Amino acid sequence: MGQFVQLQSADGFNFPAYVAQPIGAPSGGLVVLQEIFGVNSHIRSVADGYAADGYFVVAPSTFHRVKAGVDLGYTEADMGEGFGLKTAVEALPEPGVMPDIQAAVDHAAQAGKVGILGYCWGGLLTWRSACALNGLSAAVPFYGGGITGGADAHRTPKVPVMAHFADQDQWIPMDTVDAFRKDQPGVQLHVYPAHHGFNCDQRGSYNEAAAKLARERTLAFLAQHLG
Numbered sequence: 745m746g747q748f749v750q751l752q753s754a755d756g757f758n759f760p761a762y763v764a765q766p767i768g769a770p771s772g773g774l775v776v777l778q779e780i781f782g783v784n785s786h787i788r789s790v791a792d793g794y795a796a797d798g799y800f801v802v803a804p805s806t807f808h809r810v811k812a813g814v815d816l817g818y819t820e821a822d823m824g825e826g827f828g829l830k831t832a833v834e835a836l837p838e839p840g841v842m843p844d845i846q847a848a849v850d851h852a853a854q855a856g857k858v859g860i861l862g863y864c865w866g867g868l869l870t871w872r873s874a875c876a877l878n879g880l881s882a883a884v885p886f887y888g889g890g891i892t893g894g895a896d897a898h899r900t901p902k903v904p905v906m907a908h909f910a911d912q913d914q915w916i917p918m919d920t921v922d923a924f925r926k927d928q929p930g931v932q933l934h935v936y937p938a939h940h941g942f943n944c945d946q947r948g949s950y951n952e953a954a955a956k957l958a959r960e961r962t963l964a965f966l967a968q969h970l971g
Contacts, residue, residue, distance in 0.1 A: 746791055751804065751851055753843040759808035761848055762788050764795035771798035772881075772970035773852030775845065777862030777869045779944070780826030782807055782814030786946050790863075797963060799970075800855030804848040806841045806869060807833060818947050830865050842876060845869060849879045857881040857970040861962065863943060864889060868896065871907075875899040882906075882969035884962050887913055887940050892920035897927060905931045906965045908958045910938040910951075934961060 746764030753759070762783050774794050778787045783805050791801040807814040810832040816822040833841050845860075852858045859882040862870035867888025874883035876899075883901065886908045890896050897920075905928075909921050918935075925933050936954035941947045943955045 746788065746795065746801070749851075751802075751844070751847045753847045755843055757809065757844065759805050759844055759847075761802050761804040761851070762791055763803075763851075764788075764791040764801040766795050766798045766800060768798075770800040770855035772800070772966070773849075773855035773858040774799040774801045774966070774970075775848045775852050775858065775860040775873075776801055776803040777845065777860065777866030777873075778803065778806055779864040779866055779941075780830045781816040781818065781822060782826075784815045784817070786944050787863075790943075799859075799966070800852055802848045802852045804844050806844060806866070809833060809836060809841060809844070818944075841869070842872065845873050846877050846879075849873070849877055853879055859883065859966045859970050862886065862888070864941065867891065867907075871896065871899065871901070871905070874901040874903050874905050876902075882966055884908070884965060886943055886958065887916060889915045889940075892916055892924040897924055901928075901931070904965075904969055906962065907931050907933045908943075908962075909933065909935045910940055910942050910954070911935050912938060913940040915940050932965070934958065 748760045791803045861884035863886045867885035868890040870885040938951035938954040939949035941949040942951040
């Protein structure tokens with residue numbers, strides 16, 4: 745079990761992050777980026793899980809600049825609130841929430857090389873981080889909405905990237921995933937027979953087989969680049 749700590753961005757903004765530590769010496773640092781539901785029980789359990797695998801894990805609250813203490817579930821009402829909060833963060837003046845993620849990366853660096861992974865909106869932020877932030881050695885976005893379209897699709901990653909998508913994702917059309925694969929040949933891209941959110945065991949779209957395979961691939965990728 746981890747605990748919340750306070751981190752500070754380069755602009756002086758203070759925000760909470762959930763930190764989970766491994767037993768024994770860490771294999772490296774890992775930043776885990778939330779969905780649109782906050783650093784909720786699922787994201788905390790993800791952080792705890794990767795800590796059990798040997799990583800020093802930092803899960804920053806990327807909503808804190810617009811609302812404190814967000815911890816949502818997965819009902820329709822929760823989804824509506826989460827979308828609204830995501831929209832508010834995306835509307836912040838540049839660089840928006842990126843300095844907070846950089847602070848999380850810097851905090852995780854006490855454990856060695858740092859990787860970053862995220863889910864849904866956190867997947868998009870993971871991709872942006874791989875292209876813009878310093879101090880990373882690997883990035884793994886899971887079904888990041890927005891990665892495959894618009895300006896984000898044409899960013900250039902500074903570190904190795906493994907991306908996970910689902911072929912029945914109503915938010916990320918497969919034709920855009922195919923185009924992204926062609927435009928970004930350096931990205932290790934995997935597609936699963938699943939729906940959006942397949943990694944989250946609190947959602948109806950949870951797919952145990954896809955989640956297990958994606959996690960195995962992610963751990964191997966992290967070991968390769970953070971070891």
